[in-house]
Structures are given as C-alpha cells and as structure tokens.
Amino acid sequence: MSGNVRITVHPSFDVLAATTAARLITRLLDVQSERGEATVVLTGGSVGIATLKAIADSPARLSVDWAKVNFWFGDDRFVDAASPERNVGQATAALLGSVGVDPARVHVMAASDEVADLEAAVADYQGQLAAAARLEWENDDDATTSGDAKVPRFDVLLLGLGPDAHIASLFPDMAGIRTQGVTVVGVTNSPKPPPSRVSLTLEAINTAQEIWIVAAGADKAAAVGLGLAGANPVQVPASGARGVNKTLWLIDQEAAAKVPEQLIRREN
Numbered sequence: 001m002s003g004n005v006r007i008t009v010h011p012s013f014d015v016l017a018a019t020t021a022a023r024l025i026t027r028l029l030d031v032q033s034e035r036g037e038a039t040v041v042l043t044g045g046s047v048g049i050a051t052l053k054a055i056a057d058s059p060a061r062l063s064v065d066w067a068k069v070n071f072w073f074g075d076d077r078f079v080d081a082a083s084p085e086r087n088v089g090q091a092t093a094a095l096l097g098s099v100g101v102d103p104a105r106v107h108v109m110a111a112s113d114e115v116a117d118l119e120a121a122v123a124d125y126q127g128q129l130a131a132a133a134r135l136e137w138e139n140d141d142d143a144t145t146s147g148d149a150k151v152p153r154f155d156v157l158l159l160g161l162g163p164d165a166h167i168a169s170l171f172p173d174m175a176g177i178r179t180q181g182v183t184v185v186g187v188t189n190s191p192k193p194p195p196s197r198v199s200l201t202l203e204a205i206n207t208a209q210e211i212w213i214v215a216a217g218a219d220k221a222a223a224v225g226l227g228l229a230g231a232n233p234v235q236v237p238a239s240g241a242r243g244v245n246k247t248l249w250l251i252d253q254e255a256a257a258k259v260p261e262q263l264i265r266r267e268n
C-alpha cells in the first residue's frame with residue numbers, strides 16, 4: 001500500500017464522528033493560518049453528516065473563521081431543493097446554517113427544480129469549479145493550481161462509503177466511475193435511491209490534497225477490505241481514491257473487521 005494511506009480505527013460510530021470533527025477543525029485552522037482561507041469538500045451519508053453535527057456541538061468550532069472556508073460537495077442528489085434527501089440540506093441543518101459561513105463560498109450542485117435537466121446541473125457545477133480555479137490562479141501569487149486547472153485546490157475532501165464501495169455518487173461498474181476528462185458527471189439509475197445524482201469524477205476527487213474516507217458499521221466491512229486491498233476502482237470505486245498528500249481511512253471497529261491488523265492504527 002502506498003505510503004500516504006493511513007487507516008485509523010475508532011471504537012464506535014460516535015467516537016469516529018467526534019474525532020473526525022476535531023481532526024477537521026484542526027486541519028481547517030492550520031490551513032487558515034497558512035493561507036488565510038481553507039477549502040473542504042463535504043460528503044453526505046451517515047458519518048459525514050454526523051461529523052458536521054459534532055463540529056457544531058464542539059466549542060472548538062469557534063476557533064475556525066467559517067466565513068473564510070470554501071465549501072464544495074462531492075455529490076448531491078438531483079431532487080427538489082427542499083427534499084430531505086439533498087446532501088446540502090442535511091449539511092446546512094447539521095452545520096452550515098449555524099456557524100456563519102459566507103453563502104458565496106458555499107458551492108452547491110443544482111437541484112432538479114432549479115435547472116432544466118441533469119446535464120444542466122453537471123454543466124453548472126463544472127462551470128463553478130472552473131471559475132473558482134481560474135480566480136484562485138489569478139489572485140494568488142502562491143497558487144498551487146496551474147492556469148489550466150479545472151478545479152480549485154481542495155484542502156480536505158471527505159468521502160462517505162457505501163456497502164457496495166461507492167464513493168460520492170460513483171457506483172461500481174457504472175458509467176460515472178469510468179468517466180475521464182471531465183470534473184463532474186451526471187448519474188442516472190443509481191442503485192441507491194434517489195436514481196438521479198450529480199457527482200465529482202474520480203479524477204476531480206484525486207486532485208484533493210487530503211482525502212478522508214469515513215465509514216462505520218459492519219455493513220461497510222467488505223467495502224473497506226476491498227478498498228484497501230487494491231481492487232480495480234471500476235468494481236470498487238473506493239480503492240481508486242488517493243489524495244495528493246494523504247489518504248486517510250477513518251473507520252469504526254465494525255467497519256475494520258476485514259482489515260489486516262498490521263495496517264491498523266487505533267484511536268482509543
């Protein structure tokens with residue numbers, strides 16, 4: 001396994017969410033003190049949203065300048081804006097609605113009642129990413145992205161994990177995980193409802209400085225095991241996620257059931 005992959009096992013779902021929250025607060029703080037602003041890509045799903053709630057409940061959240069955090073989403077469900085299935089709605093209820101974010105820095109994938117169709121939602125997000133990358137390059141003497149980058153710098157990109165090893169809305173053996181040369185893809189016939197979704201591609205995901213894959217529960221154990229065993233990403237999308245500097249698998253005890261003991265580092 002490549003040197004920048006680390007697996008940390010936590011005793012329970014709640015400890016995993018609380019520890020990931022503390023880890024994210026610390027990372028955002030560090031990046032803000034280095035660069036003034038920080039960029040995080042959020043995930044939906046059980047641990048992803050519980051982590052945001054744990055940040056909202058932590059007094060340490062006050063140390064982050066939330067108005068200088070840029071938020072993106074790894075995927076969202078292409079349903080009405082008011083639907084409880086929207087990842088952005090869940091993230092807003094858990095954290096974004098209560099910590100004083102700058103709405104201009106919250107980059108949302110369009111909902112089905114906001115654009116003509118799925119293709120328009122994909123084009124819109126691709127445009128938002130490209131515009132942010134361009135602005136970053138024009139405004140920042142120390143920009144780490146190149147002039148032709150299609151996505152801005154992602155400091156931390158969070159990924160949930162499905163029992164089928166999907167990440168974002170990239171599902172095994174479907175077109176999305178095979179898509180190359182673009183940053184955003186539209187998903188139809190998702191095996192997990194709702195069927196229509198918008199997702200970053202694996203290429204876009206893997207531009208992140210750090211990728212943190214979060215997963216809890218016995219139903220994720222097989223996906224974690226295969227993801228870490230170097231399976232083909234087309235069949236096991238999670239195994240294709242690799243951050244530029246670091247890839248963290250932050251999991252609970254149950255999800256770690258199929259990970260060889262020598263790879264594990266415990267947080268307890």
Ligand SMILES: O=C1O[C@H](COP(=O)(O)O)[C@@H](O)[C@H](O)[C@H]1O
Pocket residue numbers: 043044045046047048075076077087159160161162163167168169192
């Ligand atoms: O549909 C989705 O599922 C995954 C994993 O969710 P979980 O509830 O099984 O943890 C999530 O990462 C993704 O963002 C979401 O749209």
